[in-house]
Amino acid sequence: MDLALAPLDVQRIRQDFPILSQTVRGRPLVFLDSGASAQKPRQVMDAMRDCMETAYANVHRGAYHLSEVATENHEASREAARRFLNAARVEEIILTGGSTSAINLVAHSFGRGVLKPGQRVLVSEMEHHANLVPWQILRDEGRGIGLGFIRITDAGELDLDSLQAELRKGDVGLVAVTHMSNVLGTVTPAGAIARMAHEHGARVLFDGSQAAVHRGVDVQALDADFYTFTVHKLYGPTGIGVLYAKHELLEAMPPFFGGGDMIETVTLERSTWAAPPARFEAGTPPIIEAAGMKAAIEYVEAIGMETVEAHERSLVEHAMRVLPQVEGLTLVGSAQDRGGVFSFSLDAAHPHDLSTFLDRRGICIRAGRHCAEPLHARLGLETGTARASFGLYTTHGEIDALAEALREARRFFA
Secondary structure (H helix, E strand, O other): OOOOOOOOOHHHHHOOOHHHHOEEOOEEOEEOEOOOOOOOOHHHHHHHHHHHHHOOOOOOOOOOHHHHHHHHHHHHHHHHHHHHHOOOOHHHEEEEOOHHHHHHHHHHHHHHHOOOOOOEEEEEOOOOHHHOHHHHHHHHOOOOOEEEEEOEOOOOOEOHHHHHHHHOOOOEEEEEEEOEOOOOOEEOOHHHHHHHHHHOOOEEEEEOOOHHHHOOOOHHHHOOOEEEEEHHHHOOOOOOEEEEEOHHHHHHOOOOOOOOOOEEEEOOOOEEEOOOOHHHOOOOOOHHHHHHHHHHHHHHHHHOHHHHHHHHHHHHHHHHHHHHHOOOEEEOOOOOOEOOEEEEEEOOEOHHHHHHHHHOOOEEOEEEOOOOHHHHHHOOOOOOEEEEEOOOOOOHHHHHHHHHHHHHHHHHHO
16 A cells, blocks of 8 residues: 655545544544654554464564564564664664663663763753663662753753763763654754754653654764654554664663573583674563564554655645634744644633643643653643644644643633
């Protein structure tokens, strides 16, 4: 099926997502929470079902036909992830449980095995907890690894002067930042960040959980040392994600989990480790989920990430025209380069009450602090925000429906 459409035929795409045809409380479903987890097309469901019905066995271990087929299919999923990120080699792709698992892997293996006492990890003020808490744990273990912070501007953009000032201190071993904020929609200048870090001898990790869904990512062009994304936001299943890392770094890193498949030899006294990527994939991998991941990647590749990005830009531009017209609504962040994530507050309603009100009209949004409590504190929004986030199936009409429902909410709560 050729989906390479320009501009994107959204109504055609929506037919691939069965859940979008239902009604909620008698209203057409308007799903505006794709930033938390995206809906799944039939192609992903079919691929996972086909894996279970025709080609399921444990991988890498069985000396029989079905296991060989399952292994070939599983490694084809890894190759799809390599192609999606344009990694130089397939051995640089580690399959994880998601971005959180991937970042914890780097914190454990690179942080404990490669970083030296006296070095620091830098994160920004707008990180998801998944790219903050693992580094706090590392700092607090008494290994001598410090933690520093990159400020953001009032517009919600990364303050590159703050980054430069921290790098000039000469003790930064790793810069770990989001590629796109899950609260502000801010797209960070990843290429510039990587260049600055490398000029000061630091490595760089990008949390691409949001960015990989909305923008084409080329880890070689970015010169990223580590890059993570989670598949359930990319229209695939939960329970699987990807860590890209330069091969020389993986070779220098000790394993995170121990057990089957990550070993070379085992005796009662000691073990030796397999080469990457197996070194970091202990136990039975997410075989069925990997089939779904491959189908999800192929789905967005068939559409074309340039087409996806163009559609997203049209949604962002429309939202920037429509939402500010809602009286009493305040958008959070005003970055020049942003994706389809809009956090906001409405003067008449608490975010949780607002979410409940919108649900009665079939509109799904997020409410709270979105696993980014320090960012909300930085912006003086301790009570949280409401958040609407878009997917490739989002329409201009759904944004209009959100705006109208927000006007109704303000009248109701006032």
